Amino acid sequence: MYDCFGSIHIHTRYSDGSGSIPEIAKSAEKAGLDFIIITDHNHLRGKPEEGYYGKVLVMVGSEINLECNHYLGIDIAEEIPPNDEVPQQVIDGVRNQGGIGFLAHPCEIGSPVYKNGKTYPWTDWEVTGFTGMDIWSYLSQWRDGISSIPKGFYLYFNPHQAFRRGPHQASLEKWDQLLRDRMVVGIGCSDAHAIKINLGPWKPVLSDYYTCFRCINTHLTLNKQLSGDLKSDKAVIKQALQSGRCFVGYNFFKSAKGFRFVAESRGHIINMGERTPAKGTVLKVDTPSKAKVVLVKDGRPYLQNTGQKHRFRQLKPGIYRVEAYHRHGLGYRAWIYSNPIYLD
Ligand SMILES: [Zn+2]
Ligand SMILES: [Zn+2]
Structure with missing residues (x-):
């Protein structure tokens, strides 16, 4: 990609x-x-x-x-x-x-x-x-x-x-x-x-x-x-x-280049903007560097992970999008907002 x-x-x-x-x-x-x-x-x-x-x-x-x-x-x-x-x-x-x-x-x-x-x-x-x-x-x-x-x-x-x-x-x-x-x-x-x-x-x-x-x-x-x-x-x-x-x-403090958000379902890759059945699907988020990632489901923060590779499994149907925050000074700064993937 x-x-x-x-x-x-x-x-x-x-x-x-x-x-x-x-x-x-x-x-x-x-x-x-x-x-x-x-x-x-x-x-x-x-x-x-x-x-x-x-x-x-x-x-x-x-x-x-x-x-x-x-x-x-x-x-x-x-x-x-x-x-x-x-x-x-x-x-x-x-x-x-x-x-x-x-x-x-x-x-x-x-x-x-x-x-x-x-x-x-x-x-x-x-x-x-x-x-x-x-x-x-x-x-x-x-x-x-x-x-x-x-x-x-x-x-x-x-x-x-x-x-x-x-x-x-x-x-x-x-x-x-x-x-x-x-x-x-x-x-x-x-x-x-x-x-x-x-x-x-x-x-x-x-x-x-x-x-x-x-x-x-x-x-x-x-x-x-x-x-x-x-x-x-x-x-x-x-x-x-x-x-x-x-x-x-x-991008001012940290480049978002290389961020990736996909769903993987039975060997298929589903991209942002697309939909797939929820059953057996893994949402995969890769951030270009360490970040706090919030998985938003139907408009509400749902799961959170800190690191560079973020995997979310056993998800219920819903509209999922990602927000990522990078460390800055003593706290975090808003960094990346993905488009959604729909899990049916
Ligand atoms: Zn204008
Ligand atoms: Zn205007």
């Missing part, structure tokens, strides 16, 4: 980001990423610039909608008009073009320092037909941590403190709830903008590309390495994102 990882949800200077696609690709290459997915607001102006930039594959989708219900449309050829009120139209628009789509930063909390707590949440939970949702979002969670101006300065210089305990609880709860009905693929997002602020002699950059690219990444578990051919590699990435053969890692 091969682990290919990248950053999803990025803005360029074609919308409210500050970098060009070649500049952003350069930051991604420096961060060691295999792919990035650009999603400017409500257009596909960057689409002609899709391609390989050195070792990094750049794909261009779009973040659709304005004040709420932001939807990431990937692998679409035509622009889709925003529809905040009826996001089902947007989801269907992406689907009708054969694309895949994810609810972006669905459960935001807001910060009193940013527009009096303004958020851009997902509000319409009656929608169907979306591929998945963003379960861990860099920019929105970082901003949500800014409860005051001093805290803003603190988190500017110590951004990782905003992510120590993992994604927003509301986001994971919503995801677990949706998973009861059907597979909803969880991904991690940057929402990198590299917003340049001019404070006289001090010019801070918020959500700069390079920092974002080293934090929350989406890892794809592939059967073979990417080939270097744009068209076929795009299809491979799309397939892994669509089926849920992927997991989210916070």
Whole structure:
């Protein structure tokens, strides 16, 4: 199995980001990423610039909608008009073009320092037909941590403190709830903008590309390495994102590359996003280094193990996903969130 990882949800200077696609690709290459997915607001102006930039594959989708219900449309050829009120139209628009789509930063909390707590949440939970949702979002969670101006300065210089305990609880709860009905693929997002602020002699950059690219990444578990051919590699990435053969890692302190979560049943391997009978099945989790692994069943912590190879046997039917935490200082830091395997 091969682990290919990248950053999803990025803005360029074609919308409210500050970098060009070649500049952003350069930051991604420096961060060691295999792919990035650009999603400017409500257009596909960057689409002609899709391609390989050195070792990094750049794909261009779009973040659709304005004040709420932001939807990431990937692998679409035509622009889709925003529809905040009826996001089902947007989801269907992406689907009708054969694309895949994810609810972006669905459960935001807001910060009193940013527009009096303004958020851009997902509000319409009656929608169907979306591929998945963003379960861990860099920019929105970082901003949500800014409860005051001093805290803003603190988190500017110590951004990782905003992510120590993992994604927003509301986001994971919503995801677990949706998973009861059907597979909803969880991904991690940057929402990198590299917003340049001019404070006289001090010019801070918020959500700069390079920092974002080293934090929350989406890892794809592939059967073979990417080939270097744009068209076929795009299809491979799309397939892994669509089926849920992927997991989210916070890579800044420890790389999640090589994490593996599979079920083994009568000699067969079942991957994330798939289902198999519970009887006789072993869930196997391998972490790249020693970690505390929590096996979550139907949205609740169920079993726990510390080490590098984690085996769970004699399990009851349920929806199983994995959270891994690595040692950091005196405690643990949230590290890896897998997609689920369904045991029937
Ligand atoms: Zn957004
Ligand atoms: Zn965005």
